[in-house]
Amino acid sequence: MAELKYALYTGCTARESTPELLMSTMAVAKKLGIELILLDEASCCGASHLQDFDDFLSLVLNARNICYAEKLGLPMVTICNTCQLNTVMTKERLDSDEDLKSQVNEKLAEVGLEYKGTSSVRHFLYALIDDYGLDKLAEKVEKPLSDFNVAAFYGCHNIRPSHIHHKHNSKVIEKDVGEGGGEEGFTTDPMMAKYNNNENPYNPNSLDRLIEALQGKSVDYDSKNKCCGFHADLQAPKTANRLTGTALLDAIDNDADMMVTPCPLCHLNMDVKQHAVAKEMGRDIALPVLHLPQLVGLALGIDPKELGLQHNVSEATFV
Amino acid sequence: MSTERITKKLTFKTFRFNAETDFLPYFKTYEMEVGKDELVLDILNRIKWEFDGSFSYRRSCRHGICGSCSIKVNGKPVLSCKQNVWELVDIFKTDTLLLEPQSKKRVVKDMIIDKKDFWDKHARLKPYLEAEIDEHPEKEILVSPEEAEELLEADYCIQCGNCYYACPVVEVNEEYFGPAQFAKAYRFNADVRDTAKRERLEAVRPMGPGVWDCVKCFECAEACPKDVNPIEKITKLHNQLFEEGMAEDNVATRHAVGFKHSIKKHGLLDEGELVRYSEGNIGVLKHLPEAIAMFKKGKIVMPWNMPKSKNLDEIKTLVKSSSKVKF
Ligand code: SF4
Ligand code: SF4
Ligand code: FES
Secondary structure, eight states: OOOOEEEEEOTTGGGTTOHHHHHHHHHHHHHHTOEEEEOTTOOOOOTTTHHHHOHHHHHHHHHHHHHHHHHHTOOEEESOHHHHHHHHHHHHHHHTOHHHHHHHHHHHHTTTOOOOOOSOEEEHHHIIIIIIIHHHHHHTOSSOOTTOEEEEOOOHHHHSSHHHHHHHTSSSOGGGSSSSOHHHHSOOSTTOGGGSSOOOTTSOOHHHHHHHHTTOEEOOOGGGGSOOOGGGTTTOHHHHHHHHHHHHHHHHHTTOSEEEESOHHHHIIIIITHHHHHHHHTSOOOOOEEEHHHHHHHHTTOOTTTTTGGGOSSOOTTO | OOOOOOEEEEEEEEEEOBTTTOSSOEEEEEEEEEETTOBHHHHHHHIIIIIOTTOOOOOOOSSSOSOOOEEEETTEEEETTTOBHHHHHHHHTOSEEEEEOSOGGGEEETTEEOOHHHHHHHHTTOOSOOOOOOSSOSSOOOOOHHHHHHHHHHHTOOOOOHHHHHOHHHHHOTTOOOHHHHHHHHHHHTOTTOSOHHHHHHHHOSTTTSGGGOOOOOHHHHHOTTOOOHHHHHHHHHHHHHHTTOOOSSHHHHHHHHHHHHHHHHSSOOHHHHHHHHHHHHHGGGGHHHHHHHHHTTOOOOGGGOOOOTTHHHHHHHHHHHOOOOO
8 A cells, every 4th residue: 555645734723722632643643654744834724713704714714725735745634623624615615616716716826826626635534544444553453442431522523514524534536426426426415325434424433433443342322423512612601511511421421431532622622621511510520531543542552641641631541 | 027116124213202191202113114215204104004093293295395294313304205214224224213303302292393482583583575665566676696596595495494403502592593593584684685684683693592602513504405504504694794794792703803813913823812802801711710721731822832834924915815804
């Protein structure tokens, strides 16, 4: 197999409030021989909030980020669900609307860039599962997670809206699907999972399959595909805390020893806010919450320090 | 050619409850051979006709247009008369399907729910065209294809309620209008003939019931059988509030605008500063316990260490030249 090489779009959170996400991603990639080139030129994706204020500006900025992956001639990989969704939504809109694309390119030309649409954009979770391969990953496990019940928390922006993710996060690309391929051939039915082994947003399984490849036991609980409320944290804290709390307690009540998520924003709510959330829910909450690469890294036998476990707020010392 | 009909033996676990006689809901299981052209509505009919005449559900048009037959199958909101059963078997990889009403806490009988809250909230957003219409016009009021395009998707809404009962905010905040209602507000706001745009924006901008309380989970986009994409319409209502100069200065609007300031300054988001900017100097204090916990764990970047994007000049140029909205 050819070497795996990606342009890594870190997003803001991995550079600031979840430094452990970047550390663990780099450590896991190194151990697996995946080459990651950091896109240091990239800006914030707008996280769906800039989009509420100035949609066109968010398109231009996201297109610029993709330009840098295109310049390297590499597929882009993301480590945040919200970055993934905002980047692919931009890509979708520009790739399907020549007029919009030329408006955006007119702006990008001012800084000597051009968006072409040549780089794919996928979340690291699916790069691990589909590009690297679960079987190969399973062979690399040095410290099986056999003692642990792990609750997979998927995070909205990696599973919904599913037709976008089927197109970008999935291994099966447009031209392989349906008669003749192209827009016509690609199913817009949200859940035509028969075309690929990708997520059913009402019963996602990628993280569960990953946990099992690491020999952990994946917890079956209702909240795994629900929202943590992050995007309304400031304006509707009660709503956000209830959503976070319901999911955490659901995992706890189903015997989870820890939770894992591919999204640093879910991680912030689930890990950092347990105290505030416990107050809202009227129950104690204490559950280690790991970033996806932290969990993978532990199973690969990487030193917990290198995975930044010391940065997690909810103690993850049992590992 | 064989005329033998190919079927699958499937099990339907069905939610049963009669508010008039039952204390608790229960599940009843029905097994049947199902052909590949059968829809969920065919199954509901067969349960009633072949197994239990008291089984209750709503349906009317059978053409995916009246919005009355929505239920949930294995947690997925579906329009019964549109959803093929074998397809569900395929995507859930199971021979057992769970049939439930859209919202269990609103059940009247079996699949039938009380949609009063849905319609009440709907009515509050002027779900109709308000326009000064000449009763004896000399010629038609022309709407260009481009203008019609703006509202087309939203116009496809059949008020089935799939998005509304899937929305997690509706579940925890009784005031919240909900996705279908916002999609409808957008439908008429985007109509060039309408004159009540500002009134609707007035209604959707307060925190609590309004558009700022959306958690952006995309459940509504996923649930909609007509591809209305309500969350996208909510985003457009946000945009309209800014464009019309009707966005109030509050934590939600400052949160959105704060992204632009931060990106212009650093390329990346200054997360700490964003919270301060959104909440104000006093409001930010309520986040102190979390900030301290984060600080102890090395999760807070000090202003002097704030990372910046490489080629920041480009970003500054683009923010300046591409920014279309003022606040
Ligand atoms: S995206 Fe917003 S409106 Fe849609 S279901 Fe989620 S919270 Fe509700
Ligand atoms: S927006 Fe879609 S899901 Fe919501 S009520 Fe209308 S048709 Fe149903
Ligand atoms: S019966 Fe009218 S939409 Fe299904």
